[in-house]
Amino acid sequence: MRLMRFPAGLLAGLSLTVLSGAAVAAQPGTVTVDSAGVVRYIEKGQPPVVIHLTVEQAQSRRAAQGNHGSHGKPGGGSQTNDLIYNGGTGGVGVETAPAIYLVLWGSQWNNNDPSGEAGILESFLGSMGGSKWLNTVTQYCQKVSSGTIYCNGAGTPAGNQSGMLVNFWYDNGSAAPARPKQSDFAAEAVRAASHFGNTAAGSNDSTQYVIATATGNNSSGFGRQYCAYHSYTTSSYGDVAYTNLPYITDAGASCGANFNGLGADAGITIVEGHEAAETITDQFPSGGWLDSGGSEIGDKCAWISSGQGASADVSLGGNTYPVQSLWSNAFNGGAGGCVLSY
Numbered sequence: 001m002r003l004m005r006f007p008a009g010l011l012a013g014l015s016l017t018v019l020s021g022a023a024v025a026a027q028p029g030t031v032t033v034d035s036a037g038v039v040r041y042i043e044k045g046q047p048p049v050v051i052h053l054t055v056e057q058a059q060s061r062r063a064a065q066g067n068h069g070s071h072g073k074p075g076g077g078s079q080t081n082d083l084i085y086n087g088g089t090g091g092v093g094v095e096t097a098p099a100i101y102l103v104l105w106g107s108q109w110n111n112n113d114p115s116g117e118a119g120i121l122e123s124f125l126g127s128m129g130g131s132k133w134l135n136t137v138t139q140y141c142q143k144v145s146s147g148t149i150y151c152n153g154a155g156t157p158a159g160n161q162s163g164m165l166v167n168f169w170y171d172n173g174s175a176a177p178a179r180p181k182q183s184d185f186a187a188e189a190v191r192a193a194s195h196f197g198n199t200a201a202g203s204n205d206s207t208q209y210v211i212a213t214a215t216g217n218n219s220s221g222f223g224r225q226y227c228a229y230h231s232y233t234t235s236s237y238g239d240v241a242y243t244n245l246p247y248i249t250d251a252g253a254s255c256g257a258n259f260n261g262l263g264a265d266a267g268i269t270i271v272e273g274h275e276a277a278e279t280i281t282d283q284f285p286s287g288g289w290l291d292s293g294g295s296e297i298g299d300k301c302a303w304i305s306s307g308q309g310a311s312a313d314v315s316l317g318g319n320t321y322p323v324q325s326l327w328s329n330a331f332n333g334g335a336g337g338c339v340l341s342y
Ligand SMILES: [Zn+2]
Pocket: 038, 050, 051, 052, 053, 274, 275, 278, 296, 298, 299
């Protein structure tokens, strides 16, 4: 059933739209923002990406949807908003023991990190495993039938063990492309797999590479059309999952600076927390857990400013980080909702 909601003609149209403008940094509209969801094809020959909407996009989309996709209002037991398993990609749907590698990509990082994003990311990714905040992911599993909503102990659940940041790498011997494309991130993820020795069959099934670009060195469309995205690439080391994580503070309030009064750096951990949780529950998009509209565990709860599921500071490993809530199918009597702990 997966991808049935994306007619082939529509996908071809999106690809052409993107390719025609992909190299032009200042041109809006390189990613078609529409009601078809956040799973997008943005480069010919590449798997889909799942984009993280900007603050403005997410809030206008939520307003347009009214109570559909509501983030925790009384649901009367309906499961129509819940995440559904899509059967996996090559049998893999979730990360059963998440292993995260952070890559600070390019010599542009050298003596050039005005917001201290590298240190914040290392600390945050090193602290979130085992937390109540991330524990929502353990509701979701793989090796169950497509269409499953509740694993109920069947299959193998997504993991939430401590110490999931395995290592980080300043890949700064040469410059990254000035405006990296999806295929550039894919190639860097494969280089990272090689660098870290994850080259054996299956060694990337529960692994994600967070490819962080330096300030001023972000991909086209960042801050207007998305704050980040995650995807995967095929390789001789198996399928490899990665996130394109721009230098978040470059986008200011559009990607979370001072969101909900949480500070100028709030977007760094809000956005990466969203991406990490989504990769854990949809390892190789879109074979994992998405709702009927194509939104993932983070998308459904992005940029909520008040009420149930509003972004807030949480304590992870003794430090405090701003995060967004995550979608829990179990909340609200099975109607689901956005929660900060599970
Ligand atoms: Zn997302």
